[in-house]
Amino acid sequence: MxxxxxxxxxxxxxxxxxxxxxxxxxxxxxxxxxxxxxxxxxxxxxxxxxxxxxxxxxxxxxxxxxxxxxxxxxxxxxxxxHENWIEYRSICETLRHEKYMYLTRTGVYDIENPFKVLVDRVESIISNETVNWASLNYNQNGG
Missing domain, CATH: 1.20.5 (Single alpha-helices involved in coiled-coils or other helix-helix interfaces)
Known part of the structure; x- marks a missing residue:
């Protein structure tokens, strides 16, 4: 796609x-x-x-x-x-940081095709949070 x-x-x-x-x-x-x-x-x-x-x-x-x-x-x-508030705020700000770094083409986005890097980094952030959430809920529910 x-x-x-x-x-x-x-x-x-x-x-x-x-x-x-x-x-x-x-x-x-x-x-x-x-x-x-x-x-x-x-x-x-x-x-x-x-x-x-x-x-x-x-x-x-x-x-x-x-x-x-x-x-x-x-x-x-x-x-x-409390933990979710801090974690979700951190993820939100990390995603915003990636967005603005990309839009200004600074840091890791100062390359010829930065869109692929953006997608890779954003999806990695979201995926890691999902894995952490699943692990926390599995362990919390006696798994």
Whole structure:
């Protein structure tokens, strides 16, 4: 199959850059939100402990907050929002770097036919990420 530079940029490279950018932003938002909740809950426990002697129901509230913290931290550990955010941001920026190096014909792209080098490098980046993702998920699921 022969594909033009413009088609490759639109259908593959820009598509992948946008996908990694959106996923990275999503993982960052979820991670920061959940971590913010954990910080708020953790900070509220010492404050609420002072009310236990006056009102017995605060024991239940503090216990529920402690359980919530454990559940959120467990969920963050399982879903790896932080790791995915960093990994996807890194891949997005690496793909952008390759794109702009190619467009300016600098570095490894300062040759006669740089398009083949671009495709090889971009596909290698995407392929390596896919292999890493599959390995992580296989190992995480008891494989």
């Amino acid at each position: 022969n594909i033009s530079e413009q088609a490759y940029f639109q259908e593959r490279l820009d598509n992948q850059i946008n996908w990694y950018d959106k996923k990275s932003s999503h993982f960052q938002k979820v991670y920061r939100c959940l971590k913010g909740i954990v910080i708020f809950f953790s900070a509220s426990i010492p404050l609420l402990v002072g009310f236990i002697s006056d009102y017995g129901f605060w024991e239940i509230v503090i216990g529920a907050i402690g359980v919530s913290i454990a559940v959120i931290e467990g969920w963050l550990s399982l879903t790896k929002y």
